[in-house]
Amino acid sequence: MADPDVLRPKHIGARVRRVEDPRLLTGQGAFADDRIVPGALHIAFRRSDHAHALISGIDTAAAAAMPGVFAVYTAADLEGLVEPLRATSRMRNYHATPLYPLARGRVRHVGEPVVAVLAEDRYRAEDALDGIAIDYAPLAAVSDPRAALGADAPVLHEEAGTNVLAEREFSRGDIAAELAAAPIRVGGSFRFHRKAPTAIENRACIAEYDRGRRLLTLTSSTQIPGVIRDALADLLDMPGHSVRVVAADVGGGFGGKASLYPEEILVAVLARRLGRAVRWTGDRLEDLATTSHGFDEIIDAELALDRDGTMLALSAEVIGDVGAYSIYPWTAALEPVQVVSFMPGPYRVPTYRGRVRAVATNKAPTGPYRGVGRPIATFVMERLVDMAARRLSLDPAELRRRNLVRPEEFPYRVASGIVWDRSGFGECLERACAAIDYPKLRTDQGKARAAGRLCGVGIASYAELTGIGSRISAAPGMPINTGTETATIRLDSTGAVTGNFGIASHGQGLETTLAQVIADELGARLADIQILQGDSALVAHGTGTYASRSAVLAGGAAVSAARLLKERIIRAASHLLEAAVEDIDAADGRVFVSGTDRSLSFREIARAVYTEIGRLPRDAREELEVTKVYDPFFGTATAATHIAALEIDPQTCKVRLDRYVVAEDCGRVINPMIVDGQVHGAVAQGIGAALTEEIVYDEAGQLLTASLVDYVIPAASEVPPIETIHLDTESPSTLGGFRGMGEGGTIGAPAAVANALADALAPLGAEIFELPMTPERLFRLITEATAQARGD
Amino acid sequence: MKPAPFEYFCPDSLDEAVVLLAGRAAEAKLLAGGQSLVPLLNFRLLQPAALIDINRLSELAFLAEDRGGLRIGALTRHHALETSPAVAALFPVLSEAMAHVAHLAVRNRGTIGGSLAHADPAAELPMVATLLDAEIRTRSAAGPHTHDARDFFTGPLSTVLADDEIVTEVFLPALPPRTGSAFAEFSLRRGDFAIAAVAATVTVADGRITAARLAVAGADERPLRLDEVEASLAGQCFDADLVETAARLAGESVNPFTDLRASADYRRHLVAVLARRVLTEAHARIAVGAA
Numbered sequence A: 001m002a003d004p005d006v007l008r009p010k011h012i013g014a015r016v017r018r019v020e021d022p023r024l025l026t027g028q029g030a031f032a033d034d035r036i037v038p039g040a041l042h043i044a045f046r047r048s049d050h051a052h053a054l055i056s057g058i059d060t061a062a063a064a065a066m067p068g069v070f071a072v073y074t075a076a077d078l079e080g081l082v083e084p085l086r087a088t089s090r091m092r093n094y095h096a097t098p099l100y101p102l103a104r105g106r107v108r109h110v111g112e113p114v115v116a117v118l119a120e121d122r123y124r125a126e127d128a129l130d131g132i133a134i135d136y137a138p139l140a141a142v143s144d145p146r147a148a149l150g151a152d153a154p155v156l157h158e159e160a161g162t163n164v165l166a167e168r169e170f171s172r173g174d175i176a177a178e179l180a181a182a183p184i185r186v187g188g189s190f191r192f193h194r195k196a197p198t199a200i201e202n203r204a205c206i207a208e209y210d211r212g213r214r215l216l217t218l219t220s221s222t223q224i225p226g227v228i229r230d231a232l233a234d235l236l237d238m239p240g241h242s243v244r245v246v247a248a249d250v251g252g253g254f255g256g257k258a259s260l261y262p263e264e265i266l267v268a269v270l271a272r273r274l275g276r277a278v279r280w281t282g283d284r285l286e287d288l289a290t291t292s293h294g295f296d297e298i299i300d301a302e303l304a305l306d307r308d309g310t311m312l313a314l315s316a317e318v319i320g321d322v323g324a325y326s327i328y329p330w331t332a333a334l335e336p337v338q339v340v341s342f343m344p345g346p347y348r349v350p351t352y353r354g355r356v357r358a359v360a361t362n363k364a365p366t367g368p369y370r371g372v373g374r375p376i377a378t379f380v381m382e383r384l385v386d387m388a389a390r391r392l393s394l395d396p397a398e399l400r401r402r403n404l405v406r407p408e409e410f411p412y413r414v415a416s417g418i419v420w421d422r423s424g425f426g427e428c429l430e431r432a433c434a435a436i437d438y439p440k441l442r443t444d445q446g447k448a449r450a451a452g453r454l455c456g457v458g459i460a461s462y463a464e465l466t467g468i469g470s471r472i473s474a475a476p477g478m479p480i481n482t483g484t485e486t487a488t489i490r491l492d493s494t495g496a497v498t499g500n501f502g503i504a505s506h507g508q509g510l511e512t513t514l515a516q517v518i519a520d521e522l523g524a525r526l527a528d529i530q531i532l533q534g535d536s537a538l539v540a541h542g543t544g545t546y547a548s549r550s551a552v553l554a555g556g557a558a559v560s561a562a563r564l565l566k567e568r569i570i571r572a573a574s575h576l577l578e579a580a581v582e583d584i585d586a587a588d589g590r591v592f593v594s595g596t597d598r599s600l601s602f603r604e605i606a607r608a609v610y611t612e613i614g615r616l617p618r619d620a621r622e623e624l625e626v627t628k629v630y631d632p633f634f635g636t637a638t639a640a641t642h643i644a645a646l647e648i649d650p651q652t653c654k655v656r657l658d659r660y661v662v663a664e665d666c667g668r669v670i671n672p673m674i675v676d677g678q679v680h681g682a683v684a685q686g687i688g689a690a691l692t693e694e695i696v697y698d699e700a701g702q703l704l705t706a707s708l709v710d711y712v713i714p715a716a717s718e719v720p721p722i723e724t725i726h727l728d729t730e731s732p733s734t735l736g737g738f739r740g741m742g743e744g745g746t747i748g749a750p751a752a753v754a755n756a757l758a759d760a761l762a763p764l765g766a767e768i769f770e771l772p773m774t775p776e777r778l779f780r781l782i783t784e785a786t787a788q789a790r791g792d
Numbered sequence B: 001m002k003p004a005p006f007e008y009f010c011p012d013s014l015d016e017a018v019v020l021l022a023g024r025a026a027e028a029k030l031l032a033g034g035q036s037l038v039p040l041l042n043f044r045l046l047q048p049a050a051l052i053d054i055n056r057l058s059e060l061a062f063l064a065e066d067r068g069g070l071r072i073g074a075l076t077r078h079h080a081l082e083t084s085p086a087v088a089a090l091f092p093v094l095s096e097a098m099a100h101v102a103h104l105a106v107r108n109r110g111t112i113g114g115s116l117a118h119a120d121p122a123a124e125l126p127m128v129a130t131l132l133d134a135e136i137r138t139r140s141a142a143g144p145h146t147h148d149a150r151d152f153f154t155g156p157l158s159t160v161l162a163d164d165e166i167v168t169e170v171f172l173p174a175l176p177p178r179t180g181s182a183f184a185e186f187s188l189r190r191g192d193f194a195i196a197a198v199a200a201t202v203t204v205a206d207g208r209i210t211a212a213r214l215a216v217a218g219a220d221e222r223p224l225r226l227d228e229v230e231a232s233l234a235g236q237c238f239d240a241d242l243v244e245t246a247a248r249l250a251g252e253s254v255n256p257f258t259d260l261r262a263s264a265d266y267r268r269h270l271v272a273v274l275a276r277r278v279l280t281e282a283h284a285r286i287a288v289g290a291a
């Protein structure tokens, strides 16, 4: 038997420094805009300044004649070159919307690209934008999703015949009867306002066409190179090996780079047509106006409980404002449907009815944004729980304790059909409470309150489904499989190990974590492993990185491929070492016979297999490359509890976050440092969602928050130190025991902050129904509550 | 987000800069730290035919004590003001305010001349200049000129400066003895432009306020001195009621605007809250100084 000490994993669970950091921190990263191609043409777009209008004429003659301008394109010039893109779905009551690279006859939101100028540099291209004249015939615009539901509202897509692009209902039990019979009911109308993902790198792409090889290469700041490769191959009618999509280094995405955009299609089409490289690098204005938004929902919800706090029934009626188009490939249904499918959260809710309508308005399309729907669902559910606790005079932690799904109840089927596998729902709550010393926090709060201070504590517990397999679509009814992931691992003739994947790391450190997984499974040295990803040419099928999937799916594929490769390495070694396979193991890049000092390095074995012909019998020359596809089929639950403590200055209405604790169960932790980083960043985004970030359109559909002066993301000074506790319970449902955790911080934080605000304002009798709770909104809330308390 | 084409000049002396500017006046823009001008160029909100870069004019980068006051060269960077011991000793309210101007990267580039000439109604320097009765000294082809800070700002991003006028220095006259000062700001994030900022100086003699000054930013189209509030304090004995009344009056005497970040009501409320805080603090600081 091999030495058990040697078998113990060494890299998984360790705070291994990120292998990509030296490259990224010393400016040696290669982002899309860093790709220098001589003679590349730069695109600047003339974008719509109308929210809704017919285009009655475009005159580009003056622009085309300007110095440095190569060509000017409108939709008319693209007829026959490319088909419109449609995000289809098997969902009933869903309407896909055609998306053209340049607006064709009609614009539906401010910022929609109408004319593309191609020039020798971006300066000249922008100069020429002034030389374009567009005649618009304005149409009535609709900015308010409730108004868009009205009978007299302008319809954005006539083929659909309605602004309701998708509709869905989940129901279990007799909701009307349960509500009517319940002794305790709390509810309200909640509003979460639109947000932008605001990655630090704006979207950028460059397409090159190699005429000799008939190879189209699109380098793009995308999270989904594989999805884009497949879509472009279809749209351009090219074989997959002639289209390569590369997402080298990508500066954040948060879901905003997880869809296929008109700009990417356009540069690809034009590069192929012109035989020249064509590039577009978005600026912050374009990013805020056109990168998919999220979190735009109106939710009327009600929770019914027994007098002892047992949850009886939940109902939710949701309107999702999805903007002007149904985004590819996720569809407009993605976020709104997840709001209702996840609304019951980690609780036992026997009776449920959730209905949602995804409504088109004259705004930028919404798409996936870190947490997708669950931040909104969690905000509403956790507010209802706190409102109920207050009504019942129960501590909010205790009310949660009474209703969280218990260990013996897993797997638990949520009313919407989601199944939670065993996960630490209750443990997260207890560990978070212990870490923050919850009883003392409450005592301190009591004292502060007695002194007239507005101090609040907010808890948010949630569960999410991560690492989703092929059984469920990541988006409702989407005809694209996102549930499998491929790994090809090879030991080459020099003894180096390479892992090829279909994922696309854009800040998550997957080059490090996947190397950790392979190092332990294979017994290789970390330094000998290179992870290649973010390139559609690496594996036969890949989609990318989104939906908290990569550690689970790519990690599982890595485990499976590495195990098989290790067997082969050991088999080859057994001939060389003249020992039985059972007596051999590998660690640290060496294969050794247990209980002896006989060993060989991976390099020696590789040479024996590949080059030193004769050392091994012919049939013992193993193929040292393994490809495995992993499919977790259902996916796995990830749970967490967040606790926030804050104080509101009653005079200025300034909110100061004092403490923030996250206890989360992401299964087997591959790298605690990276998990901490993911939690910190995601919580910061959730704090932004709770307090400051809001994309604002006026009634006419004009975008008012078009720069980072007006779209206020939190800075380091607004984010408190965040304490994280990892439960580290292996998931029973995934190979490797990993659970996804990239999005969780953003799911819990808005709810925790909202509950802490409501708790702080409890002495004034104010509740929180709306996020972000900006200082202005807080001022109005406090002013009204104070006036009411005085009885005026 | 690329600027429209422009010609670029980089004079070595003030005299040269004055001549260059005089020749182009309306079509040219001076470039100092670039922290306000460059964004305007990139958005193409401004499309000057020429930029005259004054960063080589080292003769405009200085801090000198003068008759108990300070002369500050127009090219003095925000960070120099923030960290200057002379500023901290003579005009602590200015040091205090500088910590609220943007973040370090911006403070390393931004200049006092640029901030005053840019005249953002929510900026700290124009407001502190107004508070301290600064003299803004300029040069043009016609010769030197001095503006009283209180008459310098005429509205959002506009001043009395002529097209061919260069701000060369700012003079802050000495504060009277037994003067305390304080600055307070409310912004959405640390380093953001103020939603409202208020600064005060309070001078006492024989247990009475002999003079008080109160200035606000972010609550009107330009930095303001609240004369009425100042008058209500002069000659009075300092106490909580007096401050309360003055703070309320401060809130009532501004005429703020509503924008995305804050309503007029909220701004007015903040001016009152901050006025109460700075008046109390300014007065407390004299007591400490005199003890």
Ligand SMILES: Cc1cc2nc3c(=O)[nH]c(=O)nc-3n(C[C@H](O)[C@H](O)[C@H](O)COP(=O)(O)OP(=O)(O)OC[C@H]3O[C@@H](n4cnc5c(N)ncnc54)[C@H](O)[C@@H]3O)c2cc1C
Pocket (backbone or CB within 6 Å): B029, B030, B031, B032, B033, B034, B035, B036, B037, B038, B074, B075, B100, B101, B102, B103, B106, B109, B110, B111, B112, B113, B114, B115, B117, B118, B122, B123, B124, B125, B165, B166, B167, B168, B191, B192, B193, B194
């Ligand atoms: C992210 C960010 C945050 C900021 N936050 C704040 C803040 O919180 N508070 C704040 O006050 N400011 C803030 N600023 C602005 C900053 O303080 C600027 O530096 C300042 O407003 C302008 O100074 P400048 O030297 O950069 O001038 P420039 O940008 O070079 O010029 C501004 C204007 O002044 C003119 N000008 C410059 N020098 C002279 C001169 N000597 N004579 C005549 N005209 C001249 C220019 O022609 C131009 O019109 C911020 C800037 C940024 C980028």
